[in-house]
Every structure is written in structure tokens, then in C-alpha cells.
Amino acid sequence: QVQLQESGLGLVKPSETLSLTCTVSGSPFKDYFWNWIRQPPGRGLEWIGYVSATGDFHYSPSLRTRVTISLDTSMKQLSLRLNSVTAADAAVYYCARSPTNYFVSGIYDNWGQGTLVTVSS
Amino acid sequence: EIVMTQSPVTLSLSPGETATVSCRASQRIATSLAWYRQKPGQAPRLLIHSASTRATGTPARFSGSGSGTEFTLTISSLQPEDFAVYFCQQYHNWPPGTFGQGTKLEIK
Numbered sequence: 483q484v485q486l487q488e489s490g491l492g493l494v495k496p497s498e499t500l501s502l503t504c505t506v507s508g509s510p511f512k513d514y515f516w517n518w519i520r521q522p523p524g525r526g527l528e529w530i531g532y533v534s535a536t537g538d539f540h541y542s543p544s545l546r547t548r549v550t551i552s553l554d555t556s557m558k559q560l561s562l563r564l565n566s567v568t569a570a571d572a573a574v575y576y577c578a579r580s581p582t583n584y585f586v587s588g589i590y591d592n593w594g595q596g597t598l599v600t601v602s603s
Numbered sequence: 604e605i606v607m608t609q610s611p612v613t614l615s616l617s618p619g620e621t622a623t624v625s626c627r628a629s630q631r632i633a634t635s636l637a638w639y640r641q642k643p644g645q646a647p648r649l650l651i652h653s654a655s656t657r658a659t660g661t662p663a664r665f666s667g668s669g670s671g672t673e674f675t676l677t678i679s680s681l682q683p684e685d686f687a688v689y690f691c692q693q694y695h696n697w698p699p700g701t702f703g704q705g706t707k708l709e710i711k
Contacts, residue, residue: 527647527690527702540698576646586652588694589637593646 504577632695
């Protein structure tokens with residue numbers, strides 16, 4: 483079955499770069515958008531951005547200047563880099579898959595279990 | 604940005620009862636609406652898309668309805684695993700798409 487697994491450092495210092503990886507198994511990369519979504523503790527869900535197997539990408543306007551999402555299909559990995567982090571970036575970070583099918587493009591049909599990132603010196 | 608507003612914020616019910624969660628969009632989104640359930644310490648799981656289509660593996664006790672700006676998630680015969688947080692999400696304008704703030708379904 484489809485599995486997504488996030489990994490990366492759980493503690494990042496203010497002003498430094500958050501770096502996470504999501505390893506994908508059981509799914510082709512084509513026909514899907516590969517997303518990062520975050521959830522501050524006790525709060526709602528915020529979409530960060532996506533990348534596709536064809537190289538298309540799109541980022542949240544509020545994070546666009548600080549975020550990079552990339553895909554390595556040979557390694558079956560999705561990556562997230564967020565520069566110049568502050569306390570406001572502390573959250574559980576999820577990777578999630580969206581079909582490219584027009585009628586359901588934008589739903590998240592599979593998620594990783596999430597990884598908590600704390601921002602502190 | 605399309606704002607999604609859920610009600611109630613918290614819903615207290617007993618196992619076996621029926622839960623009704625509402626979601627309102629700030630502008631018309633046709634039926635581009637999904638529902639997710641998030642159990643404590645877990646990722647959200649897709650339950651329903653296209654306002655009323657159950658995702659693979661979603662039990663029949665979950666049903667969705669609505670179009671335009673008003674949507675409803677109904678959970679009949681509540682099971683212990685249903686006590687969780689529920690989010691609606693519009694994908695009519697995706698990306699970015701937007702989520703509701705969540706409804707916590709707790710045991711009465």
C-alpha cells in the first residue's frame with residue numbers, strides 16, 4: 483500500500499533552515515502532486531506547496547520567498563527546505579499526495595504520519 | 604482566499620448517536636469539498652471528496668452532502684474511533700485550497 487514517511491531534524495534554531503525529507507513507497511510519482519502541509523500544535527492545517535513529477539511547482543504566497551520543495555524520483559523522496567525560520571514555523575509537518583485528475587486535484591488522499599519541528603535556540 | 608467556517612467547534616455526543624458537522628464557504632465552490640478525520644497524534648485521513656463521495660475504505664456510516672456554500676458531514680451510529688477532530692477543505696480554488704478550523708467530536 484501507499485506509505486509516506488517524513489524524516490529530518492526536529493529542532494531548528496531561529497534564523498536557520500528547516501530541512502525535511504519524505505520517503506514514498508507503493509506509489510508512482512507521475513499522476514500526482516506531492517505536497518507539504520503543516521499544523522502548529524493545537525491549530526489548523528496550512529498548505530505549504532507542491533511539486534509534480536513533471537517539475538511543476540507551486541508555493542503558498544505567504545511562504546514563497548523562503549520555501550523550496552523538490553522531488554527525487556530515483557530516491558523516491560520529496561524534500562522541503564524553509565529558510566530563516568522563526569517560532570511561527572514550529573509545527574507538525576506532513577507530506578501528502580494529491581491526484582492530478584482534474585476533478586479531484588487538490589484532495590489529499592494519502593498522508594505521512596507527520597514530524598514535529600520545534601524552533602528554539 | 605476562500606474562508607471555510609465549521610460549526611460547531613465542539614460536539615459532545617455518546618456512542619451510537621448521530622453527529623452532524625457543518626461547513627460554510629465564503630464563496631461558491633460547487634462540490635469541491637473534502638472531509639478529513641484526524642485522530643489524536645495522527646495525520647488527517649481523507650473520508651469524503653466531491654462533497655458526497657466516500658473515499659476508499661470509508662465506512663458507510665459517513666455521508667456528506669451540500670453544494671455551493673453549505674456542506675454537511677453526517678456520521679451515524681458513532682463508534683469509539685469516530686471521536687476525533689474533523690476538517691473540511693475546499694479545493695475549488697487549489698492551490699492553495701483552504702481548510703476549516705476543525706470540529707472536535709468528543710464523548711459526552
